[in-house]
Amino acid sequence: MIKTTLWIFGGILLGLIIHLTLILSLPQIVPNNVWSIFAKIGAPGELITIAKPKQQEANILRLDPELAYAVCRFDLSIGPGIINGKLPNDFWSVGVFDKNGVAIYSTTNRSGGGSSLDIGIFNPAQTRLLAEQKIELESGILIVKVPRDEVFIVIRLAVPHPAMWQRYKETLEKLHCSHVGQNQ
Amino acid sequence: MNKFTPNFLAFIFTALFVGLGLSYYSLADGRFIGAYHIGSWATWANAGAPNPDPYTKAFVSLGTTLQLGRSEGVQFVAQRDEGGELLLRECNYSIIGNAPPASFWTLRALAPDGHSITPLNATQSMNSKRLSRSNNGVATINIGSKLSPQNWLEIEGEGYFEVNLTLYDASVLSGFGGTINTMPIIKNKGCS
Numbered sequence: 466m467i468k469t470t471l472w473i474f475g476g477i478l479l480g481l482i483i484h485l486t487l488i489l490s491l492p493q494i495v496p497n498n499v500w501s502i503f504a505k506i507g508a509p510g511e512l513i514t515i516a517k518p519k520q521q522e523a524n525i526l527r528l529d530p531e532l533a534y535a536v537c538r539f540d541l542s543i544g545p546g547i548i549n550g551k552l553p554n555d556f557w558s559v560g561v562f563d564k565n566g567v568a569i570y571s572t573t574n575r576s577g578g579g580s581s582l583d584i585g586i587f588n589p590a591q592t593r594l595l596a597e598q599k600i601e602l603e604s605g606i607l608i609v610k611v612p613r614d615e616v617f618i619v620i621r622l623a624v625p626h627p628a629m630w631q632r633y634k635e636t637l638e639k640l641h642c643s644h645v646g647q648n649q
Numbered sequence: 650m651n652k653f654t655p656n657f658l659a660f661i662f663t664a665l666f667v668g669l670g671l672s673y674y675s676l677a678d679g680r681f682i683g684a685y686h687i688g689s690w691a692t693w694a695n696a697g698a699p700n701p702d703p704y705t706k707a708f709v710s711l712g713t714t715l716q717l718g719r720s721e722g723v724q725f726v727a728q729r730d731e732g733g734e735l736l737l738r739e740c741n742y743s744i745i746g747n748a749p750p751a752s753f754w755t756l757r758a759l760a761p762d763g764h765s766i767t768p769l770n771a772t773q774s775m776n777s778k779r780l781s782r783s784n785n786g787v788a789t790i791n792i793g794s795k796l797s798p799q800n801w802l803e804i805e806g807e808g809y810f811e812v813n814l815t816l817y818d819a820s821v822l823s824g825f826g827g828t829i830n831t832m833p834i835i836k837n838k839g840c841s
Contacts, residue, residue, distance in 0.1 A: 468656060469655075469656055469659065472656040472657070472659055472660045472663075473659055473660065473663050475660055475664075476659065476660040476661065476662070476663025476664040476667065477663055477664075477667050479660070479663075479664035479667075479668070480663060480664040480665070480666065480667025480668040480671065481667060481668070481671075482668070483664060483665070483667070483668025483669070483672075484667065484668045484669075484671040484672050484675075487668065487669075487672045487707075488672060488675075488676075488703050488704060488707045489703055489707075491706075491707040491710050491711060492706050492707060492709075492710040495710050495711060498711075498712065498713040499713055499714075499715055502713070518764075518765065518773075520764075520765045520767055520768070520769050520770075520771075520773055521764060521765065521766075521769060522764060523762065523763070523764050524759075524763045524764050524765065525713045525763070526713060526714065526715040527713070527714040527715065527759075527763045527813075528715065529755055529757070529774070529815055530757075530765070530773040530774055531755045531774055531776050532755075534715075556752050556753060556817055556818060558717075558718070558720070558721040558722070558817070558818070559718075559721075560697075560716075560717065560718035560721055561718070562716070562718075565706065565709065565710050566709045566710060566712075566716060567699070567701060567706060567709060568696075568697045568698065568699060568716060568717075568718035568719065569699050570699070570718065571697065571717070571718020571719060571720040571721045572718075572720050572721075573720055573721060573752075573817075573818050575752060575818050576720065619715060621721065621817075623753065623817065625778065
């Protein structure tokens with residue numbers, strides 16, 4: 466009986482090790498689904514607007530139908546990423562995510578910037594070059610340092626009325642997204 | 650030898666049961682670690698943080714949900730009413746009370762797989778800027794298939810559903826020591 470209890474106790478310990486190993490390794494072994502979806506629909510440095518989720522249909526990304534979305538994926542090994550343009554005065558936000566879907570940086574138009582969006586995404590090496598003034602940028606750009614090369618940026622724009630959806634989607638389509646030095 | 654085999658099987662079974670069961674249970678809705686609960690509502694408070702805890706990181710990796718960065722807002726999910734019963738499409742509910750401070754918020758009724766359960770051509774969601782409110786400023790949102798006064802989010806079908814409340818530009822849980830004292834309550838008003 467004591468022997469069986471010891472075996473079960475050993476099983477519990479091994480179970481805890483399996484649990485911790487699984488939790489810690491999941492982000493590495495499971496390819497992030499959000500990243501995979503964006504990788505299929507757009508190249509790095511290409512701006513994509515996402516269609517409004519339809520009723521009774523799958524909403525894989527669980528998008529909010531009250532907001533219009535634009536996404537730009539960057540591979541910083543090509544060069545620093547830049548996204549800029551004008552947006553309405555209604556609420557909008559910007560989120561920078563790594564390949565695992567973890568938010569590295571986020572901000573909203575309420576934190577300053579008003580209707581202007583002007584963000585540069587840099588990896589650590591590019592940030593050093595920027596400090597040494599070896600990369601030329603226009604003044605006023607918000608610099609975001611990210612630890613990895615593969616990131617995506619999401620712009621959310623609140624649509625005040627359903628009738629304005631198309632106009633706001635077109636506003637998002639006019640945003641400019643590219644790598645520094647990439648042919649435009 | 651005869652004694653060794655059952656003991657070894659018990660060892661393996663216990664290890665798999667504990668290891669896989671604990672992982673599923675903790676990632677399903679963060680019951681152990683990771684999720685923040687208040688009343689019927691739950692949120693993965695660190696889902697939008699730059700350095701999430703390992704449970705939140707695993708949860709984010711597994712799903713296809715486009716997360717909100719911490720400065721952008723926070724999303725709460727309710728799968729049960731105030732009595733602890735699972736939300737059913739056959740029932741009518743009232744969501745009563747004010748949401749925590751935010752620039753604006755939206756509220757949606759979704760099937761467990763994330764698709765909207767509102768009828769075609771009906772409104773898909775409620776928006777804090779397009780609500781009727783009582784004299785004291787409180788908005789009541791009615792969810793169900795039965796026509797209801799004030800703010801009515803019509804749903805259809807059968808089975809379980811969840812309510813998503815997304816607060817945009819919210820100060821709660823934004824890393825400045827913000828806490829949530831109250832969330833709207835979900836009252837069951839009867840089932841068909």
